[in-house]
Amino acid sequence: MEKTTAASLRHIIPDSQLNEWEREELIEQLTVYDPRLRQAVLEQIAIIWPVSHSLCFAFIGQLRQGLDCLEEKQLPEWVKGILAAYEAGGLQAARHYMSDVENNFLCRLRGESGLLFAAARGKLAHYVRGISGRGLQIEAAPIVATDTATIFLPREISFYQDNSENFQVYKLLATYQWGFISRDLYCQKHGALSLPGKEAEGDDALERYFRSFGNQALAQDMYHLLQTVRVSGFLQAEFPGLMRDLRPFFALLRVSRPDFQTLSGVNYLFEQARHWLLGYLGDDRTINIDGHLAEILAAARRNEASSADLLAAAADWYRFCSADDQSYAPLPPLLFQGEFRPREAHGARLARRANARQKFIEALAAILPPASAPDSTESEEEEPQPPAANVVEKGATISPLPPAKAGKNEAEFPQTAEPRFICLDDERIALPEELRELAREIEEDLGGLPSFYISSASQKAGGRTSGRIKGPRQDDGQPLQGELLYNEWDFRRQGFRQDWCRLILKKVHPVKGTFVSSTLEKYRGQIMQLKRQFEMMRTQHLFVGRQRDGDDVDLDALIEAHADVRAGMVPSERLFIRLLRDKRDIAALFLVDMSSSTEGWVGTALKESLVLLSEALDSLGDRYAIYGFSGMRRTRSEVYHVKGFDEPYSEEIRGRIAAIAPIDYTRMGPPIRHFTGVLAKVDAKVRLLIILTDGKPEDYDDYKGEYAIEDTRHALIEAKAAGIHPFCITIDREAQDYMGHMLGEINYTFIDDVRKLPLRVPEIYRMLTS
Amino acid sequence: MVTHSQKIEEHFIAEKPFYLPQKNELPVALAAYANGLPLLLKGPTGSGKSRFMQFLAWTLKRPLITVSCHDDLSTSDLVGRYLIRGGETFWVDGPMTLAVRHGAICYLDEVVEARKDTTVVIHPLADDRRQLAIEKRGELLTAPKEFMLAVSYNPGYQSVLKDMKQSTRQRFVALELNYPDPGLEEKIVCHEAGIDEQLARSLVRIAAMTRGLKDAGLQEGASTRLLVHAGLLVREGILPRDACHVTITQALTDDDELVGAIDEMISSVL
Structure with missing residues (x-):
């Protein structure tokens, strides 16, 4: 019997890979199992050995213990788990996984594991976006916290057997963290924290404030707890349903907290307050707090308490406990409360501030008249260094309404505090909606609009005429030779650079591979559904009446004709109804971004969406073409022929779609102009140019920033003028400001989740053309 | 067969509709009415466009004739057609003709849904000619000053087939009705x-x-x-x-x- 085992093992592990004595040891370990089981184990060894030899030894070492609770048929599944753990976290993780069969494997098999963040993410992200009204991100992390830009949530929640209840816990955590942001936990609203000393960039006033306490951790925890009390009150008012649903959860949390009766001093007070809060949230009013702490907590619960009030209350509480502040032994915070991270929050705030500054300056520069700055060469240098950011100077102001124009209208509308006008050199400029919002955001942050924001913008605006943007001049500017030359729009001179770009047509050579077939397999169900949906669009039989000839008599027309005869008029000859099949006279050209930024997921999703789209369009019968574009510099703007209008969707085309790959840069102007020309020659009632891209246009040379956006915008306007409907599908994490400007408000859609792209593209097409 | 009510009285709005103004839409609409300018209401669905028209009609004490446009709505659905009864043909006014004759407010809801040929009748009515040609009867009606044309559309739709032409939209006073505060x-x-x-x-x-x-x-x-x-x-x-x-x-x-x-x-x- 040992001999057969040895032979099988030798088959799996050749002599060259294993010492004789190691082999003997292995065989010895295997012979304890009965032959059938041994065979099963050997099969698994064959799987593990090529992955890692040491993992294989570890596996055999742990096998005995594992088999105590595993059945033979569960073995392959378990090995899969081990390999997954190994691939994710190396040998250590795999060992850990093997060591606890019960918790890591069996309970999952029984469906007892908790809800993973990855599973909850989709729904939760929408939820968070909905309640916050902005693009707040969520991410998995070892702690619960927020830096005011992202909410960090645990990787898994397994309080309950039922995952829908676990989801409620996720929801609670996210809602609480959003509550902290909305109630300004980190005192980021201007004026929330009025402390002596100037704020310097990189240094957080809040952190500095807490450093002034003898025991910083205690003061912070006190403040954080008081904020939690306040946010709880806020959430009970705003989200009564959630807080009601989760009462049992609060009770559960309370049971798992240490008993405060066993603690003393400040620790006692702290834990008692936590118990009180949980009891209060779980609708259990049996814990009574009296004395000074009760007053502090009651004050914190008031809705109108501000973060500054709570800082004061925390200081008060701290003084109250200061006698034994050094005996404070922090216990873990409440789960939904999470960690207090002032530094991270400050970092996020600075990033947001810089972002808002840049956006504001760019957006404002776009609407300011360009003539306001002198034409100077010095302006090529960097913008002036911003002074300390929270200094709001006089000079340029933003006012809610023009003070001089206080007329009759004003009395009729409620005056909002929104800044609507900007005063610059006694000139009043009305702010568009987005800018107003940005200005409000900045005012909320800094308490006003720093004047250098406006001066930078006006300089930037002035710079337009002074050729501040470098680049084109570095280019030799030599005329190009060739057939496909296209103009490029230069917004600075409000005119075209003649024959500026050379376009090169290239073929895509089809590749043989599994991409298309695996895509078809992956989306089989959805493709069937898509086809059905698209077929319904096609087979919408349409009877058109009043035709000179047709399948049937048009009764309406006939009656009218009779009536006309009776009335003494010449009757119409159009008396027939015809069944019109090809009513959809649509030609669509898909232009796919093949820039290097699409490498990876985005590129794969783009290709998948092309496959799905082609399948769907094939069943619909609309004419369509697919081209890719990329290139480098104005001399080499390339378009790649994937499918022409007249080519049928064939194996060859599938191969070409699979061959689409990221190449160079995104110069959008020339391909748009080229295909505008191509589409204009196509005989169709509706001509669509659908561009799939993953972000801003950009090339290796000067083609970037405002110049690129303006050129692309102009190219799209040219397309529109030629009677073509351009539409842009943009993949980005969030909607960018430039999109509306560049693409036209209703001529684009953006997709924030690449995974959705393949199914969204056909859907968008359907929406566009029905 | 479509039959439209002949009685204009039915189109008067008896009770004051509930409407809370969002902005200045009422004074603007009244000013447009006083000067014979047509009205274009933009806004997402369910934001109060139709209700506003009812309120406007009630304020002006004019009948309101609403036509919900669909993709098969043709010119004759608006203008009218001949019907046959007992070997006799007789003419039935369409909603638009009815409105022009009686100086009512004609409201075309979701106008972009209507067939493109309807622009033929909308255009002359919407500019300073204020005329409605009834081709089949060889009649040319000029709208009295009480008549008002109003159309609505939802700019949120992205279908290229349902875009409003510049030549149409530039005839109207455009009011944007968004969701209220x-x-x-x-x-x-x-x-x-x-x-x-x-x-x-x-x-x-x-x-x-x-x-x-x-x-x-x-x-x-x-x-x-x-x-x-x-x-x-x-x-x-x-x-x-x-x-x-x-x-x-x-x-x-x-x-x-x-x-x-x-x-x-x-x-x-x-």
């Missing part, structure tokens, strides 16, 4: 559904949340109309969460994740 919307929902302020406030909060999802998968957020529907169901005794699920969540999307997320918002607030 929260305070105002609360009052509207309260009044229309007959529910208490607390519930109305929660519904408005839910609507605001769904509107935040507009770019993230939803084509449009919950309209005021949906909130009123939800409120009405609640008043009939349906549980608030169920009422919102059937009126708001399911009306907005079919996407499972979004359905789940919206339901979670509802269960948080209610």
